[in-house]
Every structure is written in C-alpha cells, then in structure tokens.
Amino acid sequence: MAEKKKLFMQGNEACAEGALYAGCRFYAGYPITPSTEIAEYLSRTLPRVGGKFIQMEDEIASISAIAGASLAGLKSMTATSGPGFSLKQEGLGYACMAEIPCVIVDVMRGGPSTGYPTGPSQSDVMQAKWGTHGDHPVIAVTPAYVQEILHETVRAFNLSEKYRTPVLILFDEIVGHMREPVMLPEEGELEVIDREKPTCPPEEYLPYDAGYEIPPLAAFGEGYRFHVTGLNHKDDGFPTNDPEMIQEGIKRIIRKIDNNKEDIWKNEEHYIDGAEVVVFAYGSTARSAKYAVRELRKKGVKAGLLRALTLWPFPDEALKDACQKARAVVVPELNLGQIVYEVERLVDCHVEGIYRVDGEPINPMQIMEAMEKYS
Amino acid sequence: MGYRYELRFSGSGGQGMILAGIIMAEAACIYEDKMAVQSQSYGPESRGGASKSEVVISDEPIDYPKATSIDCMLALTQEACSKYHKDIKKDGILLVDTEMVAEVPQGDFKVYEAPIIESAREEFGKTIVANIISLGMITEFTGVVSKEAIEKAVLARVPEAFKDLNRRALHFGFEKAKELKGKE
Incomplete structure (x- = not known):
C-alpha cells in the first residue's frame, strides 16, 4: 500500500529522518527555536537504532562533541539557529582544518543576536561562508520543500563523508516548521556514501597524506593512532612551521572542494x-x-x-x-x-x-x- | 487549471489552532488524494498571544505555502480576528466564536457566528474540543474535504481514550453548521 508510508511531516522532522537514513548515529545539540524539533525527534529515534543523543551544555560543546564522535567513526550531526550558529563557528573552523566529516544544520531565524526566534530569515548565508576565520572550504545546501529537506540531508552527509569536510544545511523557520506530505525512502532507494578508510597497516597511516586529494580517515579505536589539531599540520597530523607545508595544507583543503564543484553543485x-x-x-x-x-x-x-x-x-x-x-x-x-x-x-x-x-x-x-x- | 483553497485557523496559543490545521491538511493529503501544506505563525509565548495556522489545499504541487487570499477563516479570539481577517477573499467565509469575538468585522465575505467554546464546555465538559467542533463546522460549510476524511484524520491524531469524545465533537460541528446554513 503506497499510502502507508506517506507521512505528513514537519521540515525539521524530515531533516531528522534524512539524518537517520544517511546513517547518522550521533547527535549533540543545544535546543534553540526554530530548530528544536530536530533534536526532539532524534532524542526519540536515535536510541532505537543504536545511536547516541546528547543534549550538551552549549553550542560550542555540541559541535566539539560531533567532531569527536565523527573521529571515532560515527556519522554525526548538530542543529541550531542564528545565535547558536555564531557560537559554532569555532568548531566549524576546527572541523574544516582537521578535515572532520560532520553535518551542521542552521534553521535560520531573524537576527542579529537573539533577534526574532519564531520568524524566518536568510541572514546567515554569508556567515555560513565566512563566519569562521581563515581560508576554508564551505559546502552549504539549501532545501526549500519538506521532502527535499530529507533528501538534501542525506546528500549533505554524503558530501561530508566523500570530501571529509563539515557540510552545512541551511533552511529557515518557514520550511523548518511547515508540514507537507513526505514519502520515506526505502532502504537502498537513495545513495548513502561512507567515508573512505585506510587500507594500509596502522604504523604506515598518515591522516593528512598529501599524496591524496582527500586522505582516507581512520576511526579512533580501530588501531590507528594519530594526532589531530587545529594548528597547521604535517601529513602525520603534528603541527608544523614549515611555510611550504602550511601553504600546501590550506590549498589542499580548498582545492578538494574547488576541483569537485561539478559534483557538489545542484540547481x-x-x-x-x-x-x-x-x-x-x-x-x-x-x-x-x-x-x-x-x-x-x-x-x-x-x-x-x-x-x-x-x-x-x-x-x-x-x-x-x-x-x-x-x-x-x-x-x-x-x-x-x-x-x-x-x-x-x-x-x-x-x-x-x-x-x-x-x-x-x-x-x-x-x-x-x-x-x-x-x- | 488547478485550484488553490486557503484556510486560516486563528486564536490564542493553546487553543489547538495548529493541531486543527494539521488535521485539516492530513484529511486532504493523507485521507484524500489532494496536495496540502500547513504552516504556522506564533510569537515567543507558548500560551496566549495571537496564533494562526494556515492550510493550503490544491490538486497540484504547492509552492507558496502561506495564505494570501483566504477562502475560509476561523477566529476563536477577538485579537486574532481583528489581526488576521483582512486577507479573507470576496465571498469567503469567516467563522467566529460568539463568546470571544464581540466586534465582528464586516466585509464582502460571509460571517457565521457560533458559540463554539460554550458548546465545548456545556455539551462536552471540555473547552479543549473547540478546535474539533470548529473542524466539523468548517468541513460542513466548505466541503473542501469529505466528512469521512476529516473523521479519519481527527481519530488518527487523538489518543484511544478520547476518540469517542472527539468523534462526537466533530459530528456536533457538522450538525451546528447545517443548522446555521439552514437559517439563511
């Protein structure tokens, strides 16, 4: 019966469903209108699929937690709105620099500051691009329909895993709170991409191997021991002062997105x-x-x-x-x-x-x- | 060419206006084969303050989700009525609660006045079913969804113990609307 799976669902709920479909198994967040339903939905559903939900003490802790969970091998997400997005910029830069796949949702509301919590806005689009300091790559997807939020959330995870980088999902109060009919995709219906893992022995593993455009990422706890830092680093992950390595490291994280625009663009x-x-x-x-x-x-x-x-x-x-x-x-x-x-x-x-x-x-x-x- | 039917449920936060919108939209898109979008607008308060829930129903995909030219509006408070009635279209319908709305706006739309909240209190002992009575009345007035569809949608959204109460409230709404129409 086709009707059986047609649900009438909120944009925020569809985002949570998309995350589950993509294989997200860790969510850390701090509630904020108009994004809170994402956290509420995942707090109920994640434990049922063996995932973890944590309400953290604040937004910086939340994005730090998802970066950590991702390094331990789990697909991870956090969601917020304007004021919280400002706070997450610090962790966002860290995830760009350390090349940690993760997904950050910003359900935009009026600003600046606490602004207008229950009103829509699109005023974080430049913050999404330039909010964290330093030259860094940014991928942001902007769905407009409830069904599309589900699909684009899956795509956001895929891009994040494929390019080993944080991906932003930007929508606003209107689509976040709006309800529309949604067909939940069957298993196998949508492509789900998992990050590439190293095949070399642990002692040979270089987490930032410049020989790759996108180096494979080992999960902590699987025998691969490596260093992660927000400082400019060498291919083994330890900090460096070498001008050539500094410049090449930054250029590579920009290049890995720039060279693959055709794959990332969608209109x-x-x-x-x-x-x-x-x-x-x-x-x-x-x-x-x-x-x-x-x-x-x-x-x-x-x-x-x-x-x-x-x-x-x-x-x-x-x-x-x-x-x-x-x-x-x-x-x-x-x-x-x-x-x-x-x-x-x-x-x-x-x-x-x-x-x-x-x-x-x-x-x-x-x-x-x-x-x-x-x- | 497709049609676009717009409904607005307005009142005060806590009166179940958002739920009424959800149920109407589900009747259209889950229990009938129509397209529907439900959106809402409310202030930072969780109770009190004017609140509205809008439903757009169509036979084709709906792009603009908000109401612009309203076919039928419900107002359960004076504040919501005064604030939100301006978008009702010519020959549209405004249904107001007699107890709560003293100043009934005039325009080139049809006004129905009914003691919805009083009925909920006197007949059912629970003001909380005012939204379900309203859904019954709106379904009878507009015919935008079938009575079967709205009943299925109502029952799917309420806990087992309250199914009978809500079914009776819905049918009460059908009957009251029929009486009002009969008086014209």
Missing part, C-alpha cells in the same frame, strides 16, 4: 531557456519565486527561475548560463542583501534585490512586480 531550473528576466533564489524564498515565474509565464512574460540547492560553493556557471539572454536578474532574500553581491560579481545584466527582514515571507506578488518591470 533547479524552471523556464530558464531564453528567459528575459531571471529570478535567482534559494530556500523558502525560491518557493515564492517559482509561483511568481509560473504566474508571469501565464501572462506571457519570459520569466525564469534558477534555484540553488547548493549555495556554497556558489553556482557561478549555472548563474552565468541562466542570465545569458536576460535583461535583468532579481534576487529575493530574507535579509538586507547578501547573495545579491555574488550575483552582481558574475552577471552583466541589471541586478535587483528584494529584501525583507520583518519576519514575514517575501510573497510572490513582490517578485512578480519586480520582474514585470524588465519584461
């Missing part, structure tokens, strides 16, 4: 061929944009949508392609203009941002009005 295109006015959107705002484009097409306006499901690394090529014939590109954001600068950097046509930080969604009418001006 949805809607009426983009020959579009004269394009809307570039991500997350919940893209739902309004899709509605707007469909209505404009009915009126004969050659409107198109490019929606990023991977916001970082930024979809440079898809955006340039989408805007080839466009007179203008409209960028709606639940912030006062962040991603719009990335768009301006890349396209030759006119760029118009639509911004909102009052806790209300950008509605399709606002987008239609902006786009119609260029038709």
Whole structure:
C-alpha cells in the first residue's frame, strides 16, 4: 500500500529522518527555536537504532562533541539557529582544518543576536561562508520543500563523508516548521556514501597524506593512532612551521572542494531557456519565486527561475548560463542583501534585490512586480 | 487549471489552532488524494498571544505555502480576528466564536457566528474540543474535504481514550453548521 508510508511531516522532522537514513548515529545539540524539533525527534529515534543523543551544555560543546564522535567513526550531526550558529563557528573552523566529516544544520531565524526566534530569515548565508576565520572550504545546501529537506540531508552527509569536510544545511523557520506530505525512502532507494578508510597497516597511516586529494580517515579505536589539531599540520597530523607545508595544507583543503564543484553543485531550473528576466533564489524564498515565474509565464512574460540547492560553493556557471539572454536578474532574500553581491560579481545584466527582514515571507506578488518591470 | 483553497485557523496559543490545521491538511493529503501544506505563525509565548495556522489545499504541487487570499477563516479570539481577517477573499467565509469575538468585522465575505467554546464546555465538559467542533463546522460549510476524511484524520491524531469524545465533537460541528446554513 503506497499510502502507508506517506507521512505528513514537519521540515525539521524530515531533516531528522534524512539524518537517520544517511546513517547518522550521533547527535549533540543545544535546543534553540526554530530548530528544536530536530533534536526532539532524534532524542526519540536515535536510541532505537543504536545511536547516541546528547543534549550538551552549549553550542560550542555540541559541535566539539560531533567532531569527536565523527573521529571515532560515527556519522554525526548538530542543529541550531542564528545565535547558536555564531557560537559554532569555532568548531566549524576546527572541523574544516582537521578535515572532520560532520553535518551542521542552521534553521535560520531573524537576527542579529537573539533577534526574532519564531520568524524566518536568510541572514546567515554569508556567515555560513565566512563566519569562521581563515581560508576554508564551505559546502552549504539549501532545501526549500519538506521532502527535499530529507533528501538534501542525506546528500549533505554524503558530501561530508566523500570530501571529509563539515557540510552545512541551511533552511529557515518557514520550511523548518511547515508540514507537507513526505514519502520515506526505502532502504537502498537513495545513495548513502561512507567515508573512505585506510587500507594500509596502522604504523604506515598518515591522516593528512598529501599524496591524496582527500586522505582516507581512520576511526579512533580501530588501531590507528594519530594526532589531530587545529594548528597547521604535517601529513602525520603534528603541527608544523614549515611555510611550504602550511601553504600546501590550506590549498589542499580548498582545492578538494574547488576541483569537485561539478559534483557538489545542484540547481533547479524552471523556464530558464531564453528567459528575459531571471529570478535567482534559494530556500523558502525560491518557493515564492517559482509561483511568481509560473504566474508571469501565464501572462506571457519570459520569466525564469534558477534555484540553488547548493549555495556554497556558489553556482557561478549555472548563474552565468541562466542570465545569458536576460535583461535583468532579481534576487529575493530574507535579509538586507547578501547573495545579491555574488550575483552582481558574475552577471552583466541589471541586478535587483528584494529584501525583507520583518519576519514575514517575501510573497510572490513582490517578485512578480519586480520582474514585470524588465519584461 | 488547478485550484488553490486557503484556510486560516486563528486564536490564542493553546487553543489547538495548529493541531486543527494539521488535521485539516492530513484529511486532504493523507485521507484524500489532494496536495496540502500547513504552516504556522506564533510569537515567543507558548500560551496566549495571537496564533494562526494556515492550510493550503490544491490538486497540484504547492509552492507558496502561506495564505494570501483566504477562502475560509476561523477566529476563536477577538485579537486574532481583528489581526488576521483582512486577507479573507470576496465571498469567503469567516467563522467566529460568539463568546470571544464581540466586534465582528464586516466585509464582502460571509460571517457565521457560533458559540463554539460554550458548546465545548456545556455539551462536552471540555473547552479543549473547540478546535474539533470548529473542524466539523468548517468541513460542513466548505466541503473542501469529505466528512469521512476529516473523521479519519481527527481519530488518527487523538489518543484511544478520547476518540469517542472527539468523534462526537466533530459530528456536533457538522450538525451546528447545517443548522446555521439552514437559517439563511
């Protein structure tokens, strides 16, 4: 019976289901609206599949705990919102530097500071890219539908395992709390990737072997003993002052993402061929944009949508392609203009941002009005 | 071309407005073959304060999840009624609780007034079933989902011991709405 597995589920719950499907067996977090349902759901479900759930004393402890659990071999996740995401930046940088796979969910709410806990926002998108100091790679996925949150959470784990790096899942209060029908995937229906482990004997293992683009990662407790640090390190994991090794180490962690952009990028295109006015959107705002484009097409306006499901690394090529014939590109954001600068950097046509930080969604009418001006 | 039907359940935090929205949406998308999205808006308070839950029902995928042109709205408090009625569309329906909503807004929509909370208290001894009575009334007024579907959805969401109570509350709602329609 197909109906049997159709569930009516919240975005946050779908995120938790996606984590379980991907094989997440460790969650550490500190509750915060509007992300708390992720923790609640996993606190009930993780123990049933042999996983561990810990409510930590704060956000820094949470991200540190998932980094530790991941090094011990478990797929791990934490979830938070704006104020907590600020705190997690320290651990995020550590995980980038030490190349620790893990998944961090930020269900965005109004800010700065404690801001507007029950209102949506997209104001952490640049923090996601630049929030932790130093040059570092960032992968961020931006689902917009409840079913998609489940699938993108699985993809986030896969990317994290494959590229041995933390992956961010960014959505907002609207999709986090919204409920939509969800079909739970069967076992084997979605690809699940596990990190590569070393095959060499323990005494020969180098956790940061520069001979690899992405070195295999041993789990602590399986006989491989190695050093992990946030300092620039040699291929054996111990700190180094060697300028060449410092530079090459940083370049490699950037390169492993840069060289694999094609694999990491994911976009949805809607009426983009020959579009004269394009809307570039991500997350919940893209739902309004899709509605707007469909209505404009009915009126004969050659409107198109490019929606990023991977916001970082930024979809440079898809955006340039989408805007080839466009007179203008409209960028709606639940912030006062962040991603719009990335768009301006890349396209030759006119760029118009639509911004909102009052806790209300950008509605399709606002987008239609902006786009119609260029038709 | 597809249709888009929008409902808004509004009241005060703790009156079960979010649950009412969930049940209506489940009736449409689990117990009938429609598309449905339920969203909500509330303040930082867990009780009190105006709260609303919105449901969009369609026969095609729903992109914009929030209500913009409301077909049917329920208001169980004056604050929620005054704050949220402006988006009701022409010929739409506004159902208000007589006890709680003294100032009934006027517009080019139809207003039904019913002592929903009083009935919940007097007939069932529990004000908590006001949301289920409301669901019965809305189903009767709008026909947006079938009575069978809403009943299945209600029963799936309540504990065994309260199934009978909620079934009776739902049917009470069907009947009250029928009476109100009959008076027109």
